[in-house]
Amino acid sequence: DQQVKQNSPSLSVQEGRISILNCDYTNSMFDYFLWYKKYPAEGPTFLISISSIKDKNEDGRFTVFLNKSAKHLSLHIVPSQPGDSAVYFCAAIFGGSQGNLIFGKGTKLSVKP
Amino acid sequence: ETGVTQTPRHLVMGMTNKKSLKCEQHLGHNAMYWYKQSAKKPLELMFVYNFKEQTENNSVPSRFSPECPNSSHLFLHLHTLQPEDSALYLCASSHEGQEVYGYTFGSGTRLTVV
Numbered sequence: 070d071q072q073v074k075q076n077s078p079s080l081s082v083q084e085g086r087i088s089i090l091n092c093d094y095t096n097s098m099f100d101y102f103l104w105y106k107k108y109p110a111e112g113p114t115f116l117i118s119i120s121s122i123k124d125k126n127e128d129g130r131f132t133v134f135l136n137k138s139a140k141h142l143s144l145h146i147v148p149s150q151p152g153d154s155a156v157y158f159c160a161a162i163f164g165g166s167q168g169n170l171i172f173g174k175g176t177k178l179s180v181k182p
Numbered sequence: 183e184t185g186v187t188q189t190p191r192h193l194v195m196g197m198t199n200k201k202s203l204k205c206e207q208h209l210g211h212n213a214m215y216w217y218k219q220s221a222k223k224p225l226e227l228m229f230v231y232n233f234k235e236q237t238e239n240n241s242v243p244s245r246f247s248p249e250c251p252n253s254s255h256l257f258l259h260l261h262t263l264q265p266e267d268s269a270l271y272l273c274a275s276s277h278e279g280q281e282v283y284g285y286t287f288g289s290g291t292r293l294t295v296v
Contacts, residue, residue, distance in 0.1 A: 071224065073224070100281065101281050101282050103284045105284065105287075110191075110289070110290075110292075111289050111290070112186070112188075112272050112274075112287030112288050112289045112290050113225070113272070113287045114287070115283060115284040115285070115286070118282050118283070118284060120282065158224075158225070160284070162281050162284075163281075169227075170215075170227070170274075170276075170284070170285055171224075171227075172224045172225040173224055174222065174223065174224045175224075
């Protein structure tokens, strides 16, 4: 049973508009949620994270929102740029415990000029 | 370059071959991981090494054998693999207490078993 779910395999957005990537989770014990970005032929790179005690974290064009009651988080990219085209993975981890970074299947974002 | 280096980038091997994947990090991290990424599946954790000790083996078949000689190096020895083992194998590292920063991944080894 998947603990971290990304139900949209792909998303297409126009340059300059907002991209919203969604993620749901089942385990209420996760302490941190993370977003990774992956280009073809490269490993995932860390993008932004949020602690389970917060509901929003912002870093430049990227904002992550956490709704604990709904067990849902989302990544907002605004404005979207063609260079943002990549696969985005949602992940969750238990604090103080290594080896439990659990990933979703990813959402492929295409930003069209 | 992320600070985690994996070699080789690509590997084609027959089912009777023996090969090894190598991972190296000089970030001062104290944990290293092997992940497998197959098509249309989430990244799957295979092995965890914490301070050189293997702390997790996620029911991985014995044809995959990890080795961690020190906190900076990690190997994955492969023997008698099956075609369904073809995947992207990713190494990652992290530091205890810094989970908010996630893991640092290498670029991966694209393995094809023929």
